[in-house]
Amino acid sequence: MTYEGYEHLIDLVAQGDEQALTAALAEIPAADVAEYIDQNFEVYSALALLDKMPSEQQAEVFGYLRPNNQEDLASHMEVGVLAQLFRDMSSDERADVYALLDVKLQDAVMRRLAKKEREDLLRLASYEEGTVGSVMTSDYAVIPVSGTVDDALKRLRQSAPEKETIYQTYVVDREHKLLGVVSLRQLITMAPSEKIEDIMTRDVVVLRPEMPQSEAARIISRYDLIAIPVVSDDDVLIGMVTFDDAMDVVEEEDTDTMHKSATVGKLEGGIKDASPFLIYRSRINWLVLLVFANIFSGMGMIYFEDLIATNIALLFFLPLLIASGGNTGAQAATLIVRGMATNDVEKKDWLYMLGKELMVSVGLGVTMAIAISTVAFFRVDPVIIPIVALSMVSIVLVGSIVGILLPFLLKRLGWDPAVASAPLVTTIADAGGVLIYFGIAATFLTMSAPV
Amino acid sequence: MTYEGYEHLIDLVAQGDEQALTAALAEIPAADVAEYIDQNFEVYSALALLDKMPSEQQAEVFGYLRPNNQEDLASHMEVGVLAQLFRDMSSDERADVYALLDVKLQDAVMRRLAKKEREDLLRLASYEEGTVGSVMTSDYAVIPVSGTVDDALKRLRQSAPEKETIYQTYVVDREHKLLGVVSLRQLITMAPSEKIEDIMTRDVVVLRPEMPQSEAARIISRYDLIAIPVVSDDDVLIGMVTFDDAMDVVEEEDTDTMHKSATVGKLEGGIKDASPFLIYRSRINWLVLLVFANIFSGMGMIYFEDLIATNIALLFFLPLLIASGGNTGAQAATLIVRGMATNDVEKKDWLYMLGKELMVSVGLGVTMAIAISTVAFFRVDPVIIPIVALSMVSIVLVGSIVGILLPFLLKRLGWDPAVASAPLVTTIADAGGVLIYFGIAATFLTMSAPV
Incomplete structure (x- = not known):
């Protein structure tokens, strides 16, 4: 019974039986049809496939496609067909597609929409990328506060086809101000004569359109909600964010954070579609x-050039020592950055986390020092062993401290702590590592003979 | 109207008005009460706060608490109270808490539960951590295939309080085999006399209990579903995974991936609660x-020790050259690993991605070479400039190729591509960087005078 619409579709298209294909399309989930189109993208065969579906299904499939492909298809459609697609799409997806079109096409589509759709579209398209406004939909269900459960159910039955969800219904007054929320679960378990104002939940978690979208995702996940209403400053209901939009936001935000962890900037629409220039720029x-920044490490090397020239064997251990500091620091920074993102770690925890890290990093440093001493023992003059071991412990300790404190410092400055990426921490730890290693070596070697 | 239960609770507890606190607790979302308890954790005051709530709310709040604190509280509760908590908790959360208890307490609680609850608990607790079985709930709603819409609604009204969601109802036969699914949206919009078997969706996306939990999250997100049924090999319905569990799974999985990107292993329960030893071990x-692995870089240095000793100025550029290869490679690897995780990049794309990366990395390398040449120009003998510039382009190119290909290779070998972490790519790129830089320097400098 497991359903794999994507494979099913590949077989059907290969068989070339148009009738079987049309019949099957009605059963295959829109996400699967969209994946098929995305993975085998060619404008005219995609348009031909869309043409086999009823217009509501076309709109649903279209909403799942990659932005690049949406743009390509829209520019090859007849304007009348595109306008129908716009009418059938959910309001938030419509606004996203609208933003992809060139101005001429935007105008042409706009002229074919009804006044109400036009206003809705312009309003949703006006919110900045990354805000709650840019992901909210206006296809929410509302009921007046004055009615009964029975009235509400009647109304929901009628309006259900156009609504993104009817499992949460918002109760509003005459000015469309949000007064409360009623779930469909409440409505069907309550007596039909109960008054809405008696059963509605009044303390509602709400969003504002200018909030960052990540905040919406965080709140939906925190309270396990199917949808959250979005209200304006004067509490007028203007939209709704649903759990599936929140899941998309989480994916997008986590992608950004992971990219940042390797110093990659914002990249819209995924690595596969991005042009070489966009990737370069990011x-x-x-x-x-x-x-x-790495020039500081170079300056450290040159500062110790006489020491290195007379003790060239020291260079053997340089890469592994400075890398160890960087690696330990990157671990520490990543743990803190992710802990902050999941609200596990807060600003006030910095001293506690630093204290714990000191204990951990002494353990790490000593273990790594023992590991490298066994190598040093076979390889070089024994006098170098204490230099390498002591350097390892010190460098790991410094790397860890940098890794722990940098995210807290960035957060304190109001920056995104994810900037404390592995490469940045490594760079700082490298410079410290050069100074510590050669500094310790210089001290030891002036006390004994050169290596 | 924005609701901030957490701050509200802090004020109330500070005021010490027991009556106001009890009244307010009924209104504050369970997630907020749980956060308050977690952030200000102390066993006896937490137990006192729980005691002010009706038992269903206690169970809900308890389900949101951190595992550490759940364990601590459970071991301080009377067994009778704990058993009541178990009865009121949702079946999946109950199984998670059960797993935290010591054997003696497990036995004591078990003896106080009814046979049906006992069996359900043992079955859910038996699934391995990280599988669909470990996150599914058995509180799903079912209806027989033989009835009408009206029958189904009556049944749902009755059973709603015990069910995690009634928005998806599963249609089963006498052997509890899954035949289809009906949404509450369908039920309330259809005529009461319609037969369930005529309106149910028969092509259902299902999960198996042994699948990885990340797969459940991926499918829920892909199809925008509120819940997915879990069936055994013979299609018998055994559980359900809901969207809110999927969101928790996404958070957990992304945490693991981000940790892996910095070579941190599995860490249960967050960095703040983890003991120093657990952190050390991870x-x-x-x-x-x-x-x-970094010994290879050291060996490269020693191989060129004569060159370095006579041209010590070369060392100035060493850290920034090898770091550049590592940083570029870490960027490339991160982009591919995340692209694979979001299904943007597939195994078959390796050549396409490599080709694109070659174009990008030549651009990156040339830009970085120009940047560093300006520094070299002021700092050293001009003869070193072409060495540094050529090395930069070559090292960046090699770092990028390693970064792109390593995730594909790991995936090919059946490993987790996230192992291609920044530190691993950096280590490989470092060794390559040492050889490339000094190799180019040796070639150039034998053609001209020493620096």
Whole structure:
């Protein structure tokens, strides 16, 4: 019974039986049809496939497609067909597609929509990318506060086809101000004669359109809600964010954070579709910045050039020592950054986390020092062993402290702690590592003979 | 109207008005009460606060608490109270808490539960951590295939209080085999006399209990579903995974992936609660492995020791050159690993992604070479500039290729591509960087005078 619409569709298209294909399309989930189109994208065969579906299904499939492909298909459609697609799409997806079109096409589609749709579209399209307004839908269900459970159910039955969900219904007054919320679960378990104002939940968690979308996702996940209403400053209901939009937001935000952890900037629409220039632009700034930051390590090396020239064997341990500091620091920073993102770690925890990390990093440093001492024992003059071991413990300790404190410092400054990425922590730890290693070596070696 | 239960609770507890507190608790969402208890955790005051709530609310709040605190509270409760809590909890949360208790307490609670609850609990607790079985609930709603819409609604009204959701109802035969699904939206919009078997959706996306939980989250997100049924091999309905569980799974999985990106292993329950030893254990393996892997870079240095000794100025550029290769490679690997996790990039895309990366990385390398040449120009003998510039382009290119190909290779080998973490890519790129830089320097400098 497991359903794999995508594979099913591949077989059907390969068989070339148009009738069987049309019949099957009605059964295959829109997400699967969309994946098929995305994975085998070609404008005219995609348009032909869409043409085999009723217009509501076309709109649903279209909403799941990659933005690049939506744009491509829209520009190849007849304007009349595109306008019908717009009418059938959910209001939030419609606004997203609208933003992809060129101005001429935007105008042409707009002229074919009814006044109400036009206003709704312009309003939703006006919110900035990344805000609650940009992901909310206006297809929410409302009931007046004055009616009964029976009235509400009648109304919901009628309006259900156009609504994104009817499991949460918002109770509003005559000015469309939000007064409360009623779930369909409440409505069907209550007596039909009960008054809405007696059963509605009045303390409602709400969003504002200008909030960051990540906040909406966080709240939906925190309270396990199917949908949250969005209200304006004067409490007028203007939209709704649903759990499935929240899941998409979480995916998008986590992608951004993971990219940031490797100093990759904002990249719209995924790596596969992005042009080489867009990818270049998202990566070059930090790379150049880190080139210059690494000059400090170079200066450290040159400061100790006489020591190195007379004790060239020291260079053998340089890469693994400075890498160890960077790796330990990157671990610490990643743990804190993710802990902050999931609300596990807060600003006030910095001292507690630092104290714990000191204990952990001494353990890590000593273990790594023992590991490397066994190598040093076979390889070089024994006098270098204490230098390498002591350097390892010190460098790991410094790397850890940088890794723990940098995210807290960034957060304190009002920056995104995810900027404390592995490459940045590594760069700082590298410079520290060069100074610590050669500093310790210089001290020890002036006390004994050169290696 | 924005609701902030957490702050509200802090004020109330500070005021010490017991009556106001009890009244307010009934209105504050369980997630907020749980956060208050977690953030200000102390066993006896937490128990006192729970005691002010009706038992259903106690169970709901308890389900939101951190595992550490659940364990602590459970071991301080009277067994009778704990058993009542178990009765009121949702079946999936109950199984999670059960797993936290010591054997003696497990037995004591078990003896106080009814046979049906006992069996349900043992069955759910038997699934391995990380599987669909471990996150599914048995509080799903079912209707027989033989009835009408009216029958189904009557049944749902009755059973609603015990069910996690009634928005999806599963249609089963006498052997409890899953035949289809009906949404509450369908039920309330259809005529009461319609037969369930005529309106149910027969092509149902289902899960198996042994699937990884991440798969459940991926499917729920892909199809925008409120819940998915879980069936055994013979299609018998045994559970349900809801969207809110899927959101928790996504958070958990993304945490694991982000940790992996910095070579941190599995860490249960968050960094704040973890003991220093658990943190140490999750980090030490990769750190030691990378220490040994970095020996190759050290060997490269020693191979060129004569060159370095006579051209010590070369060392100035070493850290920034090898870091640049590592940083570029870490960017590339992160983009591919995340692209794979979101199904944007597939195995078959490796050549396409490599081709695109070659274009991007030449651009990155040339830009970085120009940046560093300006520094070299002021700092050193001009003869070193072409060495550094050429090394930069080559090292960045090699780092990028490693970063792109390593995740594909790991996936090919059946490993988790997230193992291609920044530290691993950096280590490989470092060794390559040492050889490339000094190799190019050796070639150039034998053609001209030493620096």
